[in-house]
Amino acid sequence: MPSPASRIVILGTGGTIAGQAARADDAVGYTAGALGVQVLIDAVPPLQAVDLEAEQVAQLDSKDMDAATWQRLAQRAAHHLARPEVQGVVVTHGTDTLEETAWFLHRVLAPAKPLVLTAAMRPASALSADGPLNLLDAVTVARHPGAAGVLAVLAGRVQAAADLRKRHATRLDAFAGGDVGPVALVEDGRLRVLRAWPRGEPAGLQAIARDPAAWPWVAVLANHAGADGREVRALLNAGVRGLVVAGTGNGSLSAPLEAALVEAVSDAGVPVVRCSRCADGAVIDPPGAALPSAGERSPWQARVDLLLDLLVQP
Ligand code: ASP
Numbered sequence: 184m185p186s187p188a189s190r191i192v193i194l195g196t197g198g199t200i201a202g203q204a205a206r207a208d209d210a211v212g213y214t215a216g217a218l219g220v221q222v223l224i225d226a227v228p229p230l231q232a233v234d235l236e237a238e239q240v241a242q243l244d245s246k247d248m249d250a251a252t253w254q255r256l257a258q259r260a261a262h263h264l265a266r267p268e269v270q271g272v273v274v275t276h277g278t279d280t281l282e283e284t285a286w287f288l289h290r291v292l293a294p295a296k297p298l299v300l301t302a303a304m305r306p307a308s309a310l311s312a313d314g315p316l317n318l319l320d321a322v323t324v325a326r327h328p329g330a331a332g333v334l335a336v337l338a339g340r341v342q343a344a345a346d347l348r349k350r351h352a353t354r355l356d357a358f359a360g361g362d363v364g365p366v367a368l369v370e371d372g373r374l375r376v377l378r379a380w381p382r383g384e385p386a387g388l389q390a391i392a393r394d395p396a397a398w399p400w401v402a403v404l405a406n407h408a409g410a411d412g413r414e415v416r417a418l419l420n421a422g423v424r425g426l427v428v429a430g431t432g433n434g435s436l437s438a439p440l441e442a443a444l445v446e447a448v449s450d451a452g453v454p455v456v457r458c459s460r461c462a463d464g465a466v467i468d469p470p471g472a473a474l475p476s477a478g479e480r481s482p483w484q485a486r487v488d489l490l491l492d493l494l495v496q497p
Contacts, residue, residue: 188267188268188269188270189234189268189270189326190234190235190236190266190268190269190270191233191234191235191236191269191270191271191272191273191322191325191326192235192236192237192238192263192269192271192272192273193220193223193224193235193236193237193238193272193273193274193275193318193322194220194237194238194239194240194256194259194260194263194272194273194274194275195219195220195223195237195238195239195240195241195242195274195275196216196240196241196242196243196245196252196256196274196275196276196277197215197216197241197242197243197244197245197275197276197277198215198216198243198244198245198275198276198277198278198302198303199213199215199277199278199302199303199304199305199306199314200223200275200276200277200301200302200303200306200307200314200317200318201215201216201217201218201219201220201222201223201242201275201307201314202214202215202216202217202218202303202306202307202308203217203218203306203307203308204306204308204309207308207309207310208309208310209306209309210305210306210309210353211353213306213308213309215243215244215245215277215306216241216242216243216244216277217242218307219239219242220237220238220239220275221237222307223275223307223314223315223318224237224318226307226314226315227315227318227319229319230318230319230322233322233326235322238259238263240252240255240256240259240274241255241256243277244277244279245276245277245278245279245280245281245284245302246277246279246280248277248279248280248283248284249395250395250396250398251395251396253284253287253391253395254391254395256274256284256288257287257288257291257292257388257391258388260272260274260288260292260294260298261292261294261388264292264294264296264298269296270296270297270325270326271296271297271298271299271324271325271326271330272296272297272298272299272325273299273300273301273318273321273322273325274288274298274299274300274301275300275301275302275314275318276300276301276302277302278302278303278304278337278349278357278358279349280483281300281302281335281347281349281358282335282344282347282348282349282358282481282483282484283483283484283486283487284300285300285333285334285335285344285347286333286344286345286347286483286484286487287487288300288333288344289332289333289343289344289345289381289383290383290385290386290487290488290491291385291386291387291388291390291391291491292333292385292388293332293333293381293382293383293384293385294331294332294333294385295331296331297324297325297327297330297331297332297334297380298332298333298334299321299322299324299325299330299334299335299336300321300333300334300335300336301314301317301318301320301321301335301336301337302314302317302335302337303317303337304337304353304354304355304357305355313337313338313355317336317337317338319372320336320339320369320372321336323369323372323373323374324336324341324367324369324374327374327376329380330374330380331380331381331382332344332380332381332382332383333381334366334380334381335347335358336369337356337357337358338355338356338357338358339368339369339370340356340358340360340365340368340369341365341366341367341368341369341374342358342359342360342365342366343360343366343380343381344381345361345381345479345484346360346361346362346363346364346365347360347361348360348361348462348463348481350462359462359463361463361479362463362464362465362479363378364377365377366378366379366380366381386491386495390491390494390495391491391494393494398490398494399424399425399490399493399494400422400423400424400425401423401424401425401426401427401486401489401490401493402418402423402425402426402427403426403427403428403429403482403483403486404418404426404427404428404429405428405429405430405460405482406428406429406430406431406435406436406437406440406460407431409437410436410437410439410440411437411439411440411443412439412440412442412443412444412446413443415440415443415444415446415447416443419447419451419453423453424453424493425453425454425455425456425486425489425490425492425493426444426447426453426454426455426456427455427456427458427477427482427485427486427489428440428444428455428456428457428458428474428482429458429459429460429482430457430458430459430460430466431459431460432459432461433459433464433466433467433469434457434458434459434466434476436457436474441473441474444474445473445474448474454489454492454493455474455475456474456475456476456477456485456488456489457472457474457475457476457477458476458477458480458481458482458485460482464479465478465479466478466479
């Protein structure tokens with residue numbers, strides 16, 4: 184019998200980590216999510232010594248991540264994390280929306296056990312695929328005594344969901360940890376913990392219980408040279424329920440875009456949150472800001488926050 188809480192559950196959702204190309208030297212012309220999660224596990228011999236089970240929750244390219252998959256993933260992760268024999272859960276995922284899924288799971292579950300996402304920049308069929316080591320590292324983190332919260336492990340770095348940012352389109356080391364850097368490093372199979380594991384107040388599964396087809400539409404738009412209010416009015420006419428605007432610099436907006444967004448709040452009752460399109464740095468509200476900012480949240484995280492706010496509104 185394995186000792187209590189020694190089991191690791193691996194939930195597969197697809198992504199490049201499960202991608203397959205016709206040729207081993209083709210790192211872009213592949214099908215993401217082609218392989219099942221058990222195939223990924225079987226490619227990592229040291230995992231044979233781990234008390235593991237696997238479940239396929241989805242099999243998609245994470246560019247196509249959707250509300251129904253998020254709901255199911257949160258439900259399955261919560262189910263397994265609640266089992267006394269489970270020490271931690273690992274999720275294999277695509278890199279494209281990894282930071283959104285990580286933040287969504289953090290906001291909904293903020294688990295006391297580790298919920299560790301991992302991914303890869305090269306498909307499983309590639310020369311020097313990065314997925315197998317990332318998966319092994321993710322399991323190492325999930326098995327680490329005291330590890331907690333929603334984390335992402337890639338290229339030896341363990342990032343908290345709050346700080347996770349995809350920064351590069353193709354490099355293996357594609358993720359950064361915002362202004363604060365990683366929570367821990369995985370070095371030759373050993374974990375060097377740098378700071379406290381992330382904690383949070385979970386919204387709970389009841390917050391996302393509604394039929395995903397009926398989840399409110401929250402759109403992200405940006406300020407840019409020549410930005411005006413037409414896009415805002417088009418979105419309102421199309422039925423948008425919440426807006427996140429990625430402003431320039433410290434969340435600044437062109438005068439016509441800001442006027443249209445203020446009108447969206449006052450006339451249409453659509454909430455607007457202001458972020459920055461800069462990769463790093465929090466938005467600091469000047470006195471009397473016309474629209475509230477999301478502080479250090481990225482536009483993609485702010486979209487999740489606004490979605491959850493709208494979901495729990497009566
Ligand atoms: N398009 C892929 C995905 O997000 C990219 C990746 O996983 O690296 O599923």
